[in-house]
Amino acid sequence: xxxxxxxxxxxxxxxxxxxxxxxxxxxxxxxxxxxxxxxxxxxxxxxxxxxxxxxxxxxxxxxxxxxxxxxxxxxxxxxxxxxxxx
Amino acid sequence: xxxxxxxxxxxxxxxxxxxxxxxxxxxxxxxxxxxxxxxxxxxxxxxxxxxxxxxxxxxxxxxxxxxxxxxxxxxxxxxxxxxxxxxxxxxxxxxxxxxxxxxxxxxxxxxxxxxxxxxxxxxxxxxxxxxxxxxxxxxxxxxxxxxxxxxxxxxxxxxxxxxxxxxxxxxxxxxxxxxxxxxxxxxxxxxxxxxxxxxxxxxxxxxxxxxxxxxxxxxxxxxxxxxxxxxxxxxxxxxxxxxxxxxxxxxxxxxxxxxxxxxxxxxxxxxxxxxxxxxxxxxxxxxxxxxxxxxxxxxxxxxxxxxxxxxxxxxxxxxxxxxxx
Numbered sequence: 001x002x003x004x005x006x007x008x009x010x011x012x013x014x015x016x017x018x019x020x021x022x023x024x025x026x027x028x029x030x031x032x033x034x035x036x037x038x039x040x041x042x043x044x045x046x047x048x049x050x051x052x053x054x055x056x057x058x059x060x061x062x063x064x065x066x067x068x069x070x071x072x073x074x075x076x077x078x079x080x081x082x083x084x085x086x
Numbered sequence: 087x088x089x090x091x092x093x094x095x096x097x098x099x100x101x102x103x104x105x106x107x108x109x110x111x112x113x114x115x116x117x118x119x120x121x122x123x124x125x126x127x128x129x130x131x132x133x134x135x136x137x138x139x140x141x142x143x144x145x146x147x148x149x150x151x152x153x154x155x156x157x158x159x160x161x162x163x164x165x166x167x168x169x170x171x172x173x174x175x176x177x178x179x180x181x182x183x184x185x186x187x188x189x190x191x192x193x194x195x196x197x198x199x200x201x202x203x204x205x206x207x208x209x210x211x212x213x214x215x216x217x218x219x220x221x222x223x224x225x226x227x228x229x230x231x232x233x234x235x236x237x238x239x240x241x242x243x244x245x246x247x248x249x250x251x252x253x254x255x256x257x258x259x260x261x262x263x264x265x266x267x268x269x270x271x272x273x274x275x276x277x278x279x280x281x282x283x284x285x286x287x288x289x290x291x292x293x294x295x296x297x298x299x300x301x302x303x304x305x306x307x308x309x310x311x312x313x314x315x316x317x318x319x320x321x322x323x324x325x326x327x328x329x330x331x332x333x334x335x336x337x338x339x340x341x342x343x344x345x346x347x348x349x350x351x352x353x354x355x356x357x358x359x360x361x362x363x364x365x366x367x368x369x370x371x372x373x374x375x376x377x378x379x380x381x382x383x384x385x386x387x388x389x390x391x392x393x394x395x396x397x398x399x400x401x402x403x404x405x406x407x408x409x410x411x
Contacts, residue, residue, distance in 0.1 A: 049167065
């Protein structure tokens, strides 16, 4: 199952989802059995095909554990207009 | 009387063994041909060293780019799954994007890319009319333009299609290739060139010795709309729910532009890999040729040297025997 940040909120995708095209910047989390991996994605597209295949193409995708929270806060302090309400 | 003459002749032989009266050859240069052969051998050996070094450099560069290229193959596949690749689409404005290298000595990959571009041009401009079962390709009112990446294709295409070249970009590989650079490039092309279909021609990297000239087709949003409505491969594009507050036209435009930049990224990386691989094999074969040439020259040199020594020996011995006998 994948949780995709969509323009209308969080979209949980399981096999058998209706075909959709969607993505917004935010946190994408992939649940593989009991493994959860979180990524931060900037803009892009997520195609969910009718045959239960999902393709996610993002401009930039960073695993969340590679992002340093304090650095982000410092960056936001310098340029507050870049802060996105996620 | 005769004996005195012979004795005098013998003395002349004994004192000046290296000059014969018939020949006007300066002293010590009886083996003039070995000098030439030796010079050739030196230059061939230097060339062999250079080509070996170039092969090593190309091999190391290839290793670096190859993993990047293989990873980038996954980037454009979702688009191919969604929108398909329709090389036979019939549109008015074709733009052919040819990807080639800036540096030479890389075998035939640039020529194959240029040949494919020229063939595509002919096909699309209708000078060779192709009737297929499904559509008529080509026609007199079609517009085709070139966008050229790399010096080599520019040099070849500028000769006969100068007026059709819309944009030409060189010095692509000065900095290591990354997506941001390619997306800026793609943005440039999209802004300056009007197109209905973009055809990207590049060499796909299959292995170090084999490259496949490939063409990737990207359609503009209007053409996608048209193809989706007419059914066929893109017919079920409408079955996808598009969430968010954008209209279908905007989504299609975003899709098309993103697809272009992804495909360009993959194409540029594949081309870089093919270039290094082709350079490796070209330099390898030229090192081998240089080695063969060196072997042949060594044989010639030894033969000439031994012949010269033998002639000297014969002269000395015949001179000595003329003295004693």
